[in-house]
Amino acid sequence: MPRRSRRTQKKAGASPGTLVYIGEKKVDQPVVTLFVYNNERYQERQVERLEEIYPCRTNPPTSWINVTGLHDVRLLEELGGHFKIHPLALEDIANTTQRPKLEEHGDHLFVVLKLLKYDEPSGGITGQQVSIWMTSNYLLSFEENHEDIFDPLRERIRTAGSQVRRCGTDYLLYRLLDAVVDHYFLALDKLGERIDAVEDELIEQPTKDTLRAIYSLKRELLFLRKSTWPLREVISELTRIESPLIKDATLVFLRDVYDHTVRVIETIESYRDVAAGMMDLYLSSLSHKMNEVIKVLTIISTIFIPLTFLAGVYGMNFNPEASPWNMPELNWYWGYPAVWLVMAAIGGAMLFFFKKRGWF
Numbered sequence: 297m298p299r300r301s302r303r304t305q306k307k308a309g310a311s312p313g314t315l316v317y318i319g320e321k322k323v324d325q326p327v328v329t330l331f332v333y334n335n336e337r338y339q340e341r342q343v344e345r346l347e348e349i350y351p352c353r354t355n356p357p358t359s360w361i362n363v364t365g366l367h368d369v370r371l372l373e374e375l376g377g378h379f380k381i382h383p384l385a386l387e388d389i390a391n392t393t394q395r396p397k398l399e400e401h402g403d404h405l406f407v408v409l410k411l412l413k414y415d416e417p418s419g420g421i422t423g424q425q426v427s428i429w430m431t432s433n434y435l436l437s438f439e440e441n442h443e444d445i446f447d448p449l450r451e452r453i454r455t456a457g458s459q460v461r462r463c464g465t466d467y468l469l470y471r472l473l474d475a476v477v478d479h480y481f482l483a484l485d486k487l488g489e490r491i492d493a494v495e496d497e498l499i500e501q502p503t504k505d506t507l508r509a510i511y512s513l514k515r516e517l518l519f520l521r522k523s524t525w526p527l528r529e530v531i532s533e534l535t536r537i538e539s540p541l542i543k544d545a546t547l548v549f550l551r552d553v554y555d556h557t558v559r560v561i562e563t564i565e566s567y568r569d570v571a572a573g574m575m576d577l578y579l580s581s582l583s584h585k586m587n588e589v590i591k592v593l594t595i596i597s598t599i600f601i602p603l604t605f606l607a608g609v610y611g612m613n614f615n616p617e618a619s620p621w622n623m624p625e626l627n628w629y630w631g632y633p634a635v636w637l638v639m640a641a642i643g644g645a646m647l648f649f650f651k652k653r654g655w656f
Contacts, residue, residue: 315383317367319392322424322441326365331453332357335462338453346371350378352434358464359434360453364442366390366425372438379436381429382406389438392425396526398533405430405541407469407530410523411443411476414486421483421516423523426476428469432541435465437472445475466546473531474553480524480560484567487516491570498574502581510574517568524564528557599646603639610635 328343334357343349343361352359366372366389376386385406388394399406407428415422424440449471452458460467494509531554535547542550628634 315369315373315386315390317369317390317392319366319390319425319440321367323365323367326363326368326371327442329362329364331360331362331450333360333453333461334358335457338461340450340454346374346378353379354433356433358468360465360468361434361436362446363436363438364440366392366438366440375436379429379434380404381436385427385429389427392440394425394427396523396530398530398537400537400539403431403541405469405539407473407534409473409476409527409530411439411445411479412483412520412523413443413445413479414483419490420512421487421519423519426472428472430465430469430541432465435468445479446472449475463546464543466542467549470546470549470553474549474556477527477553477556477560480520481556481563483520484560484563487513487520487567488563491567494574495570495577498577498581502578502585507578510571510578513571513574514568517564517571520564521561521568524557524561528554528561531557595650598650599643602642602646606635606639606642 328346328349330339330341330343330349330352332339332352332355341348349359349361352361363371363375369390372386372390375381376383381389381404382401385399385401388397388406388408394408396409397407405428407430409426409428410423411426412421412423414420424443427438429436429438449460449468452460452471455461460471490509491513494506494513497503497506497509531550534542535550535554
């Protein structure tokens with residue numbers, strides 16, 4: 297999960313619409329790829345010069361222009377200038393800490409969302425910002441680095457007769473949103489496994505590493521919540537927006553994505569409740585462990601109290617000739633083993649009594 301960012305300070309005091317990249321540089325060079333397709337044909341290529349994609353603004357076939365890498369401000373300015381992207385929208389694209397949102401710019405829709413994945417090597421949630429600028433015949437998407445979650449969509453575009461080939465940019469927008477939300481479920485499944493493992497560790501043998509794992513889970517769940525709650529508002533507004541860009545046939549699919557988003561949020565809230573109770577469970581486990589230790593020490597001390605008394609009595613050095621009282625056991629041939637036998641019998645009897653009462 298990304299740490300708290302303090303890079304926004306370089307934007308402080310700038311005028312609205314000033315294009316400043318805020319985020320981590322995740323690719324060396326930005327890459328622009330282009331899909332131009334309809335039901336009969338499709339074209340795919342990596343763009344070498346931006347002039348190659350300029351005809352997409354007015355040509356009727358559906359065009360998907362994907363930009364990977366947002367640190368090149370001049371590239372964003374050039375794209376924004378040709379495709380008439382509002383300066384404030386460009387500012388949000390370059391600011392990778394932007395919350396998910398939806399804006400309608402006349403004949404354009406602008407969507408910002410968070411793409412979240414579970415990173416196996418680090419064992420945590422990683423995220424990046426995805427921004428989408430959509431019109432009736434082209435869609436511009438901006439991502440920080442290449443993600444393979446959109447590869448199935450690319451394969452569908454390459455497949456002749458697929459539904460995405462028959463539909464327009466609104467359906468392409470739906471497929472992008474659906475891919476992002478579906479990967480929320482995958483991340484939550486992995487997070488659920490971690491929560492189960494931490495719960496088992498809390499019950500069996502909690503350690504300081506367990507406490508750190510609890511705090512890590514709480515941070516990641518908070519990050520997930522901040523990313524998904526605004527997204528629900530975005531998709532809800534898409535299903536209710538009165539825009540010619542969203543066809544009625546696509547609204548059904550968007551409502552399905554909205555239902556999935558609600559399920560994601562419900563799962564996150566249930567995980568947060570579990571994580572909130574983990575701290576109490578951790579403290580209870582430590583208290584229970586301490587009580588078990590104290591109980592064992594108390595039993596041992598209780599058993600040795602009478603044994604210590606006997607040892608103290610027979611450890612007194614009295615001179616039988618100088619005292620009128622005599623300890624006959626001191627001169628008895630079997631006195632020493634007899635004392636041991638009595639002490640063993642007392643200890644065994646106490647152990648049997650404690651066991652019968654269920655104290656250990």
